[in-house]
Amino acid sequence: MRATVMYGAGDVRVETVADAGIVEPTDAVITVTHACICGSDLWPYKSMEQSETGRPMGHEAVGVVEALGADVGTLTVGDVVVMPFAYSDGACVFCHEGLHTSCLHGGFFGNADVGGAQAEAQRVPQADGTLFALPVGKDDALMPSLLTLSDVMGTGHHAAVATDVVSERGSEAVERVKELTGGFGAHSVLECVGLDQSMETAIGVARPGGSVGRVGVPQGETMPASQTAFYDNVTVSGGPAPARAYIEELLPDILEGKIQPGRVFDRVVRLDEVPEGYRAMDEREAIKVMVEP
Ligand SMILES: [Zn+2]
Numbered sequence: 001m002r003a004t005v006m007y008g009a010g011d012v013r014v015e016t017v018a019d020a021g022i023v024e025p026t027d028a029v030i031t032v033t034h035a036c037i038c039g040s041d042l043w044p045y046k047s048m049e050q051s052e053t054g055r056p057m058g059h060e061a062v063g064v065v066e067a068l069g070a071d072v073g074t075l076t077v078g079d080v081v082v083m084p085f086a087y088s089d090g091a092c093v094f095c096h097e098g099l100h101t102s103c104l105h106g107g108f109f110g111n112a113d114v115g116g117a118q119a120e121a122q123r124v125p126q127a128d129g130t131l132f133a134l135p136v137g138k139d140d141a142l143m144p145s146l147l148t149l150s151d152v153m154g155t156g157h158h159a160a161v162a163t164d165v166v167s168e169r170g171s172e173a174v175e176r177v178k179e180l181t182g183g184f185g186a187h188s189v190l191e192c193v194g195l196d197q198s199m200e201t202a203i204g205v206a207r208p209g210g211s212v213g214r215v216g217v218p219q220g221e222t223m224p225a226s227q228t229a230f231y232d233n234v235t236v237s238g239g240p241a242p243a244r245a246y247i248e249e250l251l252p253d254i255l256e257g258k259i260q261p262g263r264v265f266d267r268v269v270r271l272d273e274v275p276e277g278y279r280a281m282d283e284r285e286a287i288k289v290m291v292e293p
Contacts, residue, residue: 001016001017001018001019001020001119001120001121002014002015002016002017002119002120002271002272002293003015003016003017003056003115003116003118003119003120004056004057004058004116004118004119004271004274005017005054005055005056005057005116006041006044006045006048006054006055006057007048007050007051007054007055008048008049008050008051009044009045009046009047009048009049009050010045010046011050012045012057012274012275012278013054013275014271014272014274014275017056017115017119019121020115020119020121020122020123021067021123022067022068022069022123023123023125024069024125025069025070025071025072026069026071026072026089026125026126026127026128027068027069027072027123027124027125027127028065028066028067028068028069028072028075028123028124028127028131029065029066029067029121029122029123029124030061030063030064030065030066030081030083030121030122030124030131031063031064031066031120031121032061032062032063032117032119032120032121032122032293033062033063033064033080033138033143033292033293034061034062034063034143034144034147034290034291034292035058035060035061035062035117035118035119035147035290035291035293036058036060036147036150036152036265036288036289036290036291037058037118037274037277037278037281037288037289037291038059038060038085038151038152038288039192039193039194039216039281039288040193040194040216040217041057041058041110041278042195042278042281042282043194043195043217043219045278045282046195046282047219053112055110055111055112055116056110056111056112056115056116056119057110057116057118057274058109058110058116058117058118058119058122058291059085059086059108059109059110059116059117059150059151060083060084060085060117060147060150060151060152061082061083061117061122061147061150062080062081062082062083062134062138062143062146062147062150063080063081063083063121063122063138064078064079064080064081064138065077065078065079065081065131066121068127069127072127072128073128074128074133075127075128075131075133079131079133080133080134080136080137080138081131081132081133081134082131082132082134082146082147082149082150082247083109083117083122083124083130083131083150084100084130084132084149084150084151084154084243084244084247085108085109085110085150085151085240085243086100086101086103086106086107086108086109086130086240086242086243086244087103087106087107087108087109087114087124087125087126087129087130088100088101088103088105088106088126088129088130088242088244089103089104089105089106089126089128089129090103090126090128090129090130090244091129092104092105095129098242098245099242099245100129100242100243100244100245101239101240101241101242101243102242103126103129105126106126107125109122118271118274118291118293119271119293120271120293129244130244132149132244132247132248132251134146134251135255136255142254142255142262143262144262144263144265144290145254145259145260145261145262145263146251146254146262147262147265147290148261148262148264149243149246149247149250149251149254150243151241151243152261152264152288153243153246153250153261154241154242154243154244154245154246154247154250155192155215155241155243166180169197169201170197170200170201171204173201173204173205174201174204174205177205178205181207184207184208185204185205185206185207185208185210186205186206186207186210187206187207187210187211188206188210188211188212188213189202189203189205189206189210189211189212189213190202190212190213190214190215191212191213191214191215191216191238192214192215192216193216194214194216194217194218194219195216195219196219196220196224197224198216199212199214199216199218199219199223199224199225200224200225200228202214203224203225203228203229203232203234203236204225204228206229206232206234207232208232208233208234209232209233209234210232210234210235211234211235211236211237212229212234212235212236212237212238213237213238214236214237214238214239215238215239215240215241217240223236264287264288265287265288265289265290266286266287266288267280267285267286267288267289267290268289268290268291268292269289269290269291269292270291270292270293271291271292271293274291277289277291
């Protein structure tokens, strides 16, 4: 099958790899009908060291169930499903608490273990707990919006009501937010990208005693602007959004047309055009790129 592999910063290739197949009896294999490029895919795109073997990319998908392991009980071949960016059994103590990203039998997509979703097909471990069957056909007009349930909508939902749009970046953005908040900064800030620069901005716009909730995958081990955060008593907390936990809650609003999160996609590429999609997002020509393999 064809799949996207990143070999280093700026080096994304679409190549022929081994077909996705059932490994564990709890697995499913889906044919990917819609995938996308994530903001968190951009930081290896900027910084990944050159690798001989490369890393399969992609962790958000809608697809059609193609094969099922013997122990999968809730799905049928042909089901149209949304795949959140982390797999989970739906049964352990953390899944019951709604924290599926900490599942005792879980893990993340987009790596050598399970492969990536910017591909023609994807192996899905813990299929019963991970995949959510959608009540629509695979060509439904709502697909872009339904695809956002795999990550960006659930991640954003961890979130906010934005009353003013600040288009400035870096220190200019910090200045603008302080102007809007009487010179002090915001009580609550959401960091949704994970790059050092975005964390510096997020801590910069928080007022003393404020808090930064983060859902972007951090770029490094150490936290940027940690001295600013310390001296301003800024609380930083958060982690990966348990996107699986939010699907049931968010799906009705999408099906009823109340929200159209699919509008976040401002470019669509075929699988062979994925490297161009990375470049467009990296250079901010596109906000978020959808992939139709
Ligand atoms: Zn679990």
